[in-house]
Amino acid sequence: MHNLFLLHFYTIIEFAILSMFFRDIIKGKxxxxxxxxxxxxxTALCIINFVFLQSLDKFNTYTRPIEAIFLIAYSLSYFERESRTDHELSWVNNPVNWMVTxxxxxxxxxxxxxxxxxxxxxxxxxxxxxxxxNIHATLVLIMYMLFAIGFHKCKN
Structure with missing residues (x-):
């Protein structure tokens, strides 16, 4: 079954969840x-994209890169803010650092x-x-391995 259309909806959900994660860890009004x-x-942009620009049977090459740019910026913002604060935990013992990486x-x-x-x-x-x-799958695997390290650090 052709399931490419699901990527359009997955992109919205992924962005919302990861954005809420960053909203919780990056403090500031x-x-x-x-x-x-x-x-x-x-979310509105994604809906406009699949209704008017890129049909559900095409890769959403307009919104996925925008999502990536936002999440890269959020990650860099997190690290920039963290670099300006003193922490009791070392970098490697902070679970969030692993996940953001x-x-x-x-x-x-x-x-x-x-x-x-x-x-x-x-x-x-x-x-x-x-x-x-295969390169993409490797990147996903690395991300999940770093998440696992972060979750392991949460446990300790």
Whole structure:
């Protein structure tokens, strides 16, 4: 069964959940309001995208890169704010650092794949497609491994 249409809805849900995560860990009135507004604006943009621009049977190459850019910016904002505060925990013992690192690595690495998915699916050989998707799978695995380390640190 063709399930590419689910990616359009997954993108909305993923962005909302990860944005709420960042809203909770990045303190500040402005950033909290900005992230909340971005969730609603991004949801509207995604709906406009699949209704008017990119049908549900195409990769959402307009909204996925935008999502990635926002999440990269949130990650960098988190690290910038954390670098200015003193902590009792060392960097490696802070579970959130591991999770944000996973998000930053995954979305930074996958940004160009998100942007060019429709072109790649038509223009390149099967071997190159497999290579690209294997790289993507590796990035996902690394992100999940970093999440697991973060969850393990929460337990301790």
């Amino acid at each position: 402005f950033i909290t309001g900005f992230i909340t507004c971005s969730i609603f604006a991004f 996973g998000i930053l690595l995954y979305f930074s690495g996958a940004l160009f794949q998100f942007t060019f998915s429709n072109v790649v699916s038509v223009e390149v050989s099967h071997d190159i497609k497999v290579l690209i998707w």
